[in-house]
Amino acid sequence: MLLITKNYLSYLKDKWKCEKIFFYPGIQHGNDARGELFTKLTELGAVVRPKYFFTYKNEDKIATTNCPKCNTEITQRIEMGYSWKCNCDVELGVIQMAQ
Numbered sequence: 286m287l288l289i290t291k292n293y294l295s296y297l298k299d300k301w302k303c304e305k306i307f308f309y310p311g312i313q314h315g316n317d318a319r320g321e322l323f324t325k326l327t328e329l330g331a332v333v334r335p336k337y338f339f340t341y342k343n344e345d346k347i348a349t350t351n352c353p354k355c356n357t358e359i360t361q362r363i364e365m366g367y368s369w370k371c372n373c374d375v376e377l378g379v380i381q382m383a384q
Contacts, residue, residue, distance in 0.1 A: 298330075309336060309373035310335050313338055334373075337371060339370050340367050341367065343366055345365055347360060
């Protein structure tokens with residue numbers, strides 16, 4: 286992963302003459318391995334602005350059907366799990382407005 290990113294940084298600097306390259310990655314609390322990757326990216330010249338993930342529960346769905354034999358109504362709750370979000374887009378927009 287770091288080699289791909291290193292090549293990508295070189296491409297952006299050489300081909301597109303980018304002066305600053307920003308990364309807005311998401312990270313979980315306590316993820317030391319990903320934190321080390323961010324440190325290496327910073328050493329390669331990128332501006333890394335990690336954001337912590339927030340998790341929230343998606344609303345469960347209710348499915349209703351009737352039994353084909355006895356026509357009894359059957360209702361079942363379907364758990365829709367969790368979503369992860371880190372609001373990197375919000376920070377990027379605010380920075381653009383400030384410049």
